[in-house]
Amino acid sequence: xxxxxxxxxxxxxxxxxxxxxxxxxxxxxxxxxxxxxxxxxxxxxxxxxxxxxxxxxxxxxxxxxxxxxxxxxxxxxxxxxxxxxxxxxxxxxxxxxxxxxxxxxxxxxxxxxxxxxxxxxxxxxxxxxxxxxxxxxxxxxxxxxxxxxxxxxxxxxxxxxxxxxxxxxxxxxxxxxxxxxxxxxxxxxxxxxxxxxxxxxxxxxxxxxxxxxxxxxxxxxxxxxxxxxxxxxxxxxxxxxxxxxxxxxxxxxxxxxxxxxxxxxxxxxxxxxxxxxxxxxxxxxxxxxxxxxxxxxxxxxxxxxxxxxxxxxxxxxxxxxxxxxxxxxxxxxxxxxxxxxxxxxxxxxxxxxxxxxxxxxxxxxxxxxxxxxxxxxxxxxxxxxxxxxxxxxxxxxxxxxxxxxxxxxxxxxxxxxxxxxxxxxxxxxxxxxxxxxxxxxxxxxxxxxxxxxxxxxxxxxxxxxxxx
Amino acid sequence: xxxxxxxxxxxxxxxxxxxxxxxxxxxxxxxxxxxxxxxxxxxxxxxxxxxxxxxxxxxxxxxxxxxxxxxxxxxxxxxxxxxxxxxxxxxxxxxxxxxxxxxxxxxxxxxxxxxxxxxxxxxxxxxxxxxxxxxxxxxxxxxxxxxxxxxxxxxxxxxxxxxxxxxxxxxxxxxxxxxxxxxxxxxxxxxxxxxxxxxxxxxxxxxxxxxxxxxxxxxxxxxxxxxxxxxxxxxxxxxxxxxxxxxxxxxxxxxxxxxxxxxxxxxxxxxxxxxxxxxxxxxxxxxxxxxxxxxxxxxxxxxxxxxxxxxxxxxxxxxxxxxxxxxxxxxxxxxxxxxxxxxxxxxxxxxxxxxxxxxxxxxxxxxxxxxxxxxxxxxxxxxxxxxxxxxxxxxxxxxxxxxxxxxxxxxxxxxxxxxxxxxxxxxxxxxxxxxxxxxxxxxxxxxxxxxxxxxxxxxxxxxxxxxx
Numbered sequence: 001x002x003x004x005x006x007x008x009x010x011x012x013x014x015x016x017x018x019x020x021x022x023x024x025x026x027x028x029x030x031x032x033x034x035x036x037x038x039x040x041x042x043x044x045x046x047x048x049x050x051x052x053x054x055x056x057x058x059x060x061x062x063x064x065x066x067x068x069x070x071x072x073x074x075x076x077x078x079x080x081x082x083x084x085x086x087x088x089x090x091x092x093x094x095x096x097x098x099x100x101x102x103x104x105x106x107x108x109x110x111x112x113x114x115x116x117x118x119x120x121x122x123x124x125x126x127x128x129x130x131x132x133x134x135x136x137x138x139x140x141x142x143x144x145x146x147x148x149x150x151x152x153x154x155x156x157x158x159x160x161x162x163x164x165x166x167x168x169x170x171x172x173x174x175x176x177x178x179x180x181x182x183x184x185x186x187x188x189x190x191x192x193x194x195x196x197x198x199x200x201x202x203x204x205x206x207x208x209x210x211x212x213x214x215x216x217x218x219x220x221x222x223x224x225x226x227x228x229x230x231x232x233x234x235x236x237x238x239x240x241x242x243x244x245x246x247x248x249x250x251x252x253x254x255x256x257x258x259x260x261x262x263x264x265x266x267x268x269x270x271x272x273x274x275x276x277x278x279x280x281x282x283x284x285x286x287x288x289x290x291x292x293x294x295x296x297x298x299x300x301x302x303x304x305x306x307x308x309x310x311x312x313x314x315x316x317x318x319x320x321x322x323x324x325x326x327x328x329x330x331x332x333x334x335x336x337x338x339x340x341x342x343x344x345x346x347x348x349x350x351x352x353x354x355x356x357x358x359x360x361x362x363x364x365x366x367x368x369x370x371x372x373x374x375x376x377x378x379x380x381x382x383x384x385x386x387x388x389x390x391x392x393x394x395x396x397x398x399x400x401x402x403x404x405x406x407x408x409x410x411x412x413x414x415x416x417x418x419x420x421x422x423x424x425x426x427x428x429x430x431x432x433x434x435x436x437x438x439x440x441x442x443x444x445x446x447x448x449x450x451x452x453x454x455x456x457x458x459x460x461x462x463x464x465x466x467x468x
Numbered sequence: 469x470x471x472x473x474x475x476x477x478x479x480x481x482x483x484x485x486x487x488x489x490x491x492x493x494x495x496x497x498x499x500x501x502x503x504x505x506x507x508x509x510x511x512x513x514x515x516x517x518x519x520x521x522x523x524x525x526x527x528x529x530x531x532x533x534x535x536x537x538x539x540x541x542x543x544x545x546x547x548x549x550x551x552x553x554x555x556x557x558x559x560x561x562x563x564x565x566x567x568x569x570x571x572x573x574x575x576x577x578x579x580x581x582x583x584x585x586x587x588x589x590x591x592x593x594x595x596x597x598x599x600x601x602x603x604x605x606x607x608x609x610x611x612x613x614x615x616x617x618x619x620x621x622x623x624x625x626x627x628x629x630x631x632x633x634x635x636x637x638x639x640x641x642x643x644x645x646x647x648x649x650x651x652x653x654x655x656x657x658x659x660x661x662x663x664x665x666x667x668x669x670x671x672x673x674x675x676x677x678x679x680x681x682x683x684x685x686x687x688x689x690x691x692x693x694x695x696x697x698x699x700x701x702x703x704x705x706x707x708x709x710x711x712x713x714x715x716x717x718x719x720x721x722x723x724x725x726x727x728x729x730x731x732x733x734x735x736x737x738x739x740x741x742x743x744x745x746x747x748x749x750x751x752x753x754x755x756x757x758x759x760x761x762x763x764x765x766x767x768x769x770x771x772x773x774x775x776x777x778x779x780x781x782x783x784x785x786x787x788x789x790x791x792x793x794x795x796x797x798x799x800x801x802x803x804x805x806x807x808x809x810x811x812x813x814x815x816x817x818x819x820x821x822x823x824x825x826x827x828x829x830x831x832x833x834x835x836x837x838x839x840x841x842x843x844x845x846x847x848x849x850x851x852x853x854x855x856x857x858x859x860x861x862x863x864x865x866x867x868x869x870x871x872x873x874x875x876x877x878x879x880x881x882x883x884x885x886x887x888x889x890x891x892x893x894x895x896x897x898x899x900x901x902x903x904x905x906x907x908x909x910x911x912x913x914x915x916x917x918x919x920x921x922x923x924x925x926x927x928x929x930x931x932x933x934x935x936x
Contacts (some may be wrong), residue, residue: 059617059637059638062636062638065796065799068792068796069636069638069792070792072634078796111610113608113609113610114608115608116604116605116608119604119607119608121600121601121604124600125596125597125600125601128593128596128600129593129597132589132592132593132596133589133593136584136587136589137584139587139780139782140581140582140583140584140587140780140782141581141782142579142581142781142782143782149527166540168530168537169527170527170530170537176644176648176784176808176809176810177806177808179805179806180644180648180808183651187679187680191680191681203804204804207804208805211655211801211802212655212659212680213659312607312608313610313806314607314608314609314610314611314810314811314812315810315811315812316644316806316807316808316809316810317810324536324537324538328533328536328546331533333679334679336671336672336675336676337647337676338645338647338781338784339784340644340645340648340784340808341644341784341810342644342782342783342784342785342809342810342813343782343783344782344783344813345810345812345813
């Protein structure tokens with residue numbers, strides 16, 4: 001029977017301590033792959049702690065892949081050689097996460113989180129209440145496959161007013177996240193098509209296409225975005241890109257290149273461009289560049305956007321705008337699908353946009369991120385880091401690029417940062433084809449960096465650069 | 469310029485009248501394919517009605533496919549030869565639907581709607597308010613790909629208590645509707661697998677598989693469900709079925725056949741059974757038969773259920789339970805996907821289950837449907853219909869089968885019923901391979917039939933049967 005001391009557990013809760021002890025034993029092979037762990041009840045008796053505590057510790061270990069359970073049999077130690085491949089998203093078990101855990105976390109310049117203060121809880125609650133009291137009949141009628149028309153009207157107006165995109169509400173398809181919409185697009189455009197994505201690029205896009213078993217080609221970008229010659233050579237049919245703000249490089253594709261890309265698409269029937277406009281709301285300086293949808297006269301562009309960045313990634317609402325001829329095909333082939341977003345949230349979001357709250361929210365957030373960005377940039381440039389770093393592509397979206405003069409390899413740099421408490425990624429991390437070339441360019445996603453964290457970021461980076 | 473009289477519009481609203489006039493002109497080819505309609509402004513001037521009225525009429529025509537719009541150019545008459553193929557789901561434009569329109573509708577024994585009185589609005593609103601005020605930090609943390617653990621815990625407990633299914637919360641994957649989960653399963657189990665579905669069966673299942681370009685075989689059912697010999701002969705890998713209540717036949721697969729099916733699955737590696745338990749909550753008589761998941765010791769069954777039937781089809785929350793070895797594969801291959809259900813609704817549903825409201829709701833609904841069913845059956849058997857009808861498979865779910873002595877062909881019968889104001893489907897409608905054989909069996913989905921409608925149903929059916 002496992003026996004651990006609970007004498008010096010520091011600030012850990014009981015379950016955390018137990019979880020760490022068992023994890024340590026698994027990692028050090030004191031308990032071997034396939035070994036059965038004691039039942040929750042017997043371990044709780046043996047250690048003199050509650051069953052719930054053991055349950056929480058086991059849940060945490062399961063969610064991180066260290067152990068697995070066989071119903072009615074018990075808990076077994078997993079083969080942890082595969083663990084490093086399990087993506088982070090499945091941890092930690094959210095029922096047992098505490099606010100302390102969140103604040104004790106490493107500084108995260110990789111993920112996007114909407115901070116608590118930035119979600120308009122009271123307005124959302126008010127609108128949700130209004131919807132629940134005054135829209136009851138509509139709440140019980142199945143949404144059309146493309147989404148509630150009231151929401152699509154609201155989005156169409158928003159696109160017209162803030163992005164100068166003029167479309168009919170019927171062209172807008174609402175879905176539970178852009179990943180789901182990619183899946184619909186593969187079904188709409190064809191499993192036999194060749195899909196081209198940006199190299200480097202946002203990994204999830206490649207993962208969705210690959211998971212649908214379609215051919216997915218990685219097209220190198222130059223300093224203006226997708227390389228036309230490489231695109232031509234690839235024999236691709238559908239190009240998926242983010243011309244308004246490429247991730248991770250931050251590049252904004254200029255108008256000339258946009259026309260060239262539209263030229264490529266118009267050259268052959270069946271070619272399409274998926275314009276992923278994921279954070280166009282957060283252009284910090286100057287007017288946004290017109291979208292490709294806007295200058296497309298040959299119905300080649302499928303425009304896509306999401307409320308993940310502008311509202312919260314935990315409300316799953318995204319949408320795409322299909323050209324007229326594709327919307328007809330969509331209704332013919334795919335309208336058997338139910339809309340994946342609940343009516344309740346569709347109506348709430350429609351009110352949020354219609355009543356002007358979304359505009360106010362975006363403006364507030366833009367100014368909030370602007371301040372955050374300026375603060376971080378001024379701290380960097382006024383520190384001794386300044387001589388060793390260059391800030392690039394800082395005018396749009398929620399990240400900029402930090403070019404760092406360092407001899408360290410990109411992955412070494414990120415690893416050392418992580419050990420110092422800073423999660424940061426390099427541009428190299430977003431290449432599908434690993435290369436030995438080091439970019440020395442790092443992605444500074446400042447959306448979740450607090451005022452206090454700013455100091456620590458400077459300290460950690462300085463310590464790393466000047467450590468010799 | 470189109471000119472219509474608004475003198476005799478009866479009970480129609482202005483926009484409805486305009487919509488009908490233009491539709492009539494399109495159908496009678498007074499306006500031809502490709503013709504440009506007048507702009508909203510000029511038509512409103514010409515007819516002396518508001519622009520909004522024209523806008524609503526045009527929106528309705530667009531949503532039904534009669535016209536289409538080209539942004540910045542105008543509205544054009546569509547090629548309506550294709551219109552009959554456009555599924556009903558895209559109509560009507562919901563922003564302009566009114567309560568009157570809903571109540572004037574035909575009696576619908578095909579679709580499921582949760583009636584207004586049956587959704588627990590006030591409890592849902594209360595719980596949503598609690599979540600919005602007390603779960604703010606958790607609401608902003610991205611859900612694990614399989615769903616919030618609190619909800620998966622609640623579902624696991626519910627399955628244990630009400631279905632005697634014992635699983636770990638980590639085995640449960642929450643998603644925005646079963647259709648979305650089918651898509652995940654194709655990605656998990658393989659695009660190269662052969663999927664077997666029930667013939668006759670629920671059409672959407674075939675549509676999802678076909679839309680994913682996988683081979684989908686239709687396996688005939690006998691009076692116990694899927695035919696084993698046909699299944700063996702089909703060379704299928706994955707069998708998708710509803711053993712607890714087959715749609716549309718209403719058949720409940722007996723335990724012996726369930727074991728045979730498990731035997732089939734166990735015979736070869738890579739074979740799986742998807743057990744779609746969509747309305748097991750509504751067994752009216754006796755205890756539910758154990759699920760196949762329950763008697764599966766070889767990790768072959770993927771259990772699936774939804775809150776669409778038990779709560780409302782407009783809240784998109786479903787889940788599946790993966791066997792342990794598949795859950796590991798799921799986390800490895802597919803955990804890059806974000807969960808498709810919003811945190812807000814996941815937490816609200818978790819509370820709804822945890823605090824006992826779901827159980828109460830199910831019990832209330834079961835008794836409500838029980839009364840509805842008994843009422844309809846007694847009305848039928850005490851009417852002169854009795855001699856010409858037999859009621860079958862009435863013990864489970866929200867529909868039963870009416871076997872009608874009639875010379876009419878199945879499709880003729882349904883068409884005549886529709887013209888009399890009753891939407892009803894026959895079993896023949898759910899065969900993938902159309903056959904000339906007539907079943908004379910009709911599906912009576914009584915979930916949305918009101919007390920008053922019951923009389924009309926009897927009248928319409930009687931008039932049809934005794935019309936000679």
